[in-house]
Amino acid sequence: MGSLLAVGFDLDYTLWDHGRFAETFFAAVAGEVGGRLGLAPARVEAELRRAWRDLTPGHPRLFDTALARLGSADPALAADLVARYRRHRPPIRPYPGALPLLEALRRKGLRLFLVTDGGAAVQRYKVEALGLASAFDARVFTGDFPALLRKPSPFPFLVACRGLGVPPRRCAFVGDNPETDFEAPRCLGMLAIGVTTGPYAELPPAAGLGPHRRVRDLRDLEDLA
Ligand SMILES: [Mg+2]
Helix, strand or coil, X not given: CCCCCEEEECCECCCECHHHHXXXXXXXXXXXXXXXXXXXXXXXXXXXXXXHHHCCCCCCCHHHHHHXXXXXXXXXXXXXXXXXXXXXXXXXXXXXXXXXXXXXXXXXXXXXXXXXXXXXXXXXXXXXXXXCCCCCCEEEEHHHCCHHHCCCCXXXXXXXXXXXXXXXXXXXXXXXXXXXXXXXXXXXXXEEEEECCCHHHHCCCCCCCCCCEEECCHHHHHHHC
């Protein structure tokens, strides 16, 4: 690998605490769901948090699972919660150290890119709300692609590189999720960096290639800049 020309980032749990997004939603709907099920809001909120913790974050069955555990099998209510979750727009901010790192990398002349899974509309909202609208030279929202072309496919990483005109072997990619963020960048020749700010720090390692380097949070990456 020659010297770095570009550094890419995942969004959720890499640049900000995605768990806060879910927690504010659970708090907002707990009273109403509790009212419909005849349960205390605190019990509903606790069960939603437990499902979030037990399942892979962002799991498509999150609301069905939590409602089933609360004794309700109401697909319409689960679907309603999913739809409202996608429209949820709480105030959010990046992790400490995220903006200084991005600014320092840019000052060094490195190009910056984003590769993020998840619903494209909500991911675009998050980028704006986090104040990152002009932070990246290339942004790839894989929700715009068919499922097979999202992470862990190498495709979205190649789209970012092509957008920048930079070969993958001159890039680093920073992410948190061992299922999606390290193997494809490594296979493309990128330097893969894992941050353990999110829930995956406590989960068993995934099969396949891990990151070349692991850091506790973005403030430990000052040497890249
Ligand atoms: Mg992530």
